[in-house]
Amino acid sequence: MSEHDPRNTPRPDDSDPTPRDPAEIAVRRELSRHALLHYQRGNRFYDSAAWDRALHEWRSASRMWALARVTGRLVARRLMHLRAALALLLTVAVVYAAVFTFFPRAPFELFLLSGGGTFDTRSWWERFLDNGRPQPGDTHKMGMREWWEHFRRSLEGGDGGQVAGRGEGRPGIDRHWEELLRRYGRWGPFFNYELDYNVIAGYGLSRMGDYSRAVDVFQRGIEHTSEPAKLADLYQGLANAHYYQGYRLQPDGLAKYDLYYVRKSTEAYEKSVHYQPRPVSYGNLGWMYFLLGDYARSERYSRRALQMDASLEYVRLNLGLTYLMQNQIYDAFDVYRSVIRRNPSSDVFAGGINDLREVVRDHPGRKPYAYLMIGMLALKEGDYTQARDALSRFNASPLVSQTWRDLARRLLRDMDASEVER
């Protein structure tokens, strides 16, 4: 072989530094194998004096070595991008795993969130999005005028655009008074040019606690009005006034009711819904029939109120009570659980607990499941003392089934674990 034999020239990739990336090495190795075949074939042609064909094969080998170097690098770079992206995704997954591991939600809250109540009429998506937390806002849409008021208040640094929670509370006079003032009174022209002094005066007197005079004013208004909407307002006011005439608050914070006034209130509510069916009136009617012991009607009216306005949590609690009184424990539990999941305001829970305590007071030893519901509501409110007391009383009762007893024990265990974590 002569000194100028082309086989003695260095191969094209000899001067190239050895790649470190395994993917690049693999691609290079494959292309280099083909290049070597061309190179060896060229050598054989050279030995058999087929110069042109030998030159052609060597050129092919040379091109292939160059290609191996560049392509290998490009493929490796693309794989490197993929691996970098996957590494980042893995990092984020680790962060999420840490968040979900080190900041777990309280077991009791998760228990309440799990499973759908049969009473829950929301769609799957709405249930999925229900995170069991109070939401800052409601479905109320603002019109232009209201929008401007909101905007002005925000600029003045007033409420900062915060919207009230979704809790309703028991339909107290104050709330209704404000609503009627808005509709008929000082703020009336803003929304409604009509003005009914009987409605305003009646609610004003009720607010001051002068229920007898309020009843007179409402009745006078009823005599002088023929408009159904106003009659509905007047009858509703009359019913409220009668209800509070018979309402006796006890030193222990619970109430007793004079059923004479409850009946009069019921009649007035019946007339109010006759003139204008309103969810609040139906809800209150359900409560009146509950107090009168007519649980079938109470259930029917409460259901109707909830069909019209599903946000009336106090009506939902009344429905739970009605089920409890009819010994439909599963239904009652379902309703209470759905209220807890919907996260109304603390006032609603306090009202619900007081109603249950009244049931326990009026039916001593006969309604042990009321203790379970008190325990659940108190636990949700973070009142562990009351919850532990109620659940212990529930467990001590001989009238409860083992399934429910197990649930109460689980709640007590969760509570203990939660306190240890604190």
Add this chain to the structure above:
Amino acid sequence: MNLELITIAISPAVALVWFFYARQAYRPESKGLVTALFLLGFVAGMIALVLNHLVERYTSLWAGAPDVSHRLLFWVLGIGLNEEFAKMLMLLLVLYPRRDFNTPYQGLLGGATVALGFAAVENLFYLERYGTATLLFRSALTVPAHACFTAPLGVAMAFSRRAESLVGKYAWLLVGLAFAVVAHGLYDIWLSLDSVWLNRIAYLHVLLIGLFVLWLMRLRREPLPATPRSPLP
């Protein structure tokens, strides 16, 4: 929701996309890609919605948590991470693997576009939930804020594309995401505080990051990289 309101909700985001698109120095990105990234911002919005709810539902981190540290962590690791990760996911899927993605301005434009698509769909949600009042505030502050948080992430992705080693590529991606998450989380923290003056720091926060993004926009003058565009020598 009528068409006029939808238009009002989306138009600030579209205007800002045009602002970023019109400032490309050379070789403009295809309009199809920009439109696709904007629409993928909608998808990112949906993903973030689900992630936010999962965090609120299954962890103790939420906006009203009794523990202040949990509340602060919620804004950063809950909202900030969820939203920025959702946007980054879209960029990783569409922009990052592209062979012609190699200049920082491409990353800036891509990041801002996905973020603005995200802000547009978020605007629609807020419009549905809180009415028209929020649109004014969101158009002035939140929509540009989203773009400012994610544009640097896009730039970091471009630098990641250029990095030679795997560690370098990963580090750039991580730095970009961390910047976006912290910037977004801090912004939410300012807005969540119960003080009008502290709330106003959010404006300053967005302004500062906006200036940083404007500085990053100077990178559009950078020449094309020396790496060959064709595999053959």
